[in-house]
Amino acid sequence: QGTAAMATAPAGLYQALGEKPGITRLMDDFVNRVVKDPRIGGHFKDVKPAALKESLTDQICQLSGGPCKYEGADMKSAHADMDINKGHFNALVEVLQSAMDAQGIPFAQQNRLLALLAPMHRDVITIR
Numbered sequence: 001q002g003t004a005a006m007a008t009a010p011a012g013l014y015q016a017l018g019e020k021p022g023i024t025r026l027m028d029d030f031v032n033r034v035v036k037d038p039r040i041g042g043h044f045k046d047v048k049p050a051a052l053k054e055s056l057t058d059q060i061c062q063l064s065g066g067p068c069k070y071e072g073a074d075m076k077s078a079h080a081d082m083d084i085n086k087g088h089f090n091a092l093v094e095v096l097q098s099a100m101d102a103q104g105i106p107f108a109q110q111n112r113l114l115a116l117l118a119p120m121h122r123d124v125i126t127i128r
């Protein structure tokens with residue numbers, strides 16, 4: 001991931017997300033919601049959900065302070081040529097919030113994860 005993504009994980013976030021099993025469940029539900037979302041589902045029409053779930057699980061696990069290593073593409077390369085605008089980015093964040101609600105993740109912990117993801121907008125949004 002890009003340098004902007006390499007913020008320090010707040011203590012206890014990995015645990016609050018339910019560690020690897022909780023993050024796996026969260027990303028499973030999140031991707032299922034994303035592909036169905038009318039605002040951004042189209043971006044994912046040619047994507048294999050299982051592989052994306054695995055990449056995201058590793059990324060969020062590592063980012064939140066867990067013992068994982070994300071080995072996928074950096075955020076800039078992963079999202080190049082996708083015509084992602086601010087509305088798409090915000091829609092994805094909204095879907096993530098719904099998925100975190102569904103997993104019973106406390107609001108304050110949700111915000112700690114979102115704060116780690118927010119700086120990635122610089123690499124993900126390509127239409128300004």
Ligand code: HEM
Pocket residue numbers: 040043044047048052055056059072073074078079082084088089090092117118120121124
């Ligand atoms: C903070 C926001 C985001 C994060 C952290 C994120 C993270 C990721 C990660 C980790 C991958 C996998 C890359 C790999 O395995 O090499 C990925 C792929 C992808 N992302 Fe994002 N993403 C974000 C926002 C978005 C948005 C807003 C869209 C479009 C609406 C989007 C569309 C995609 C698509 C279509 C892929 C699949 C690429 C492929 O497999 O060819 N992402 N993203």
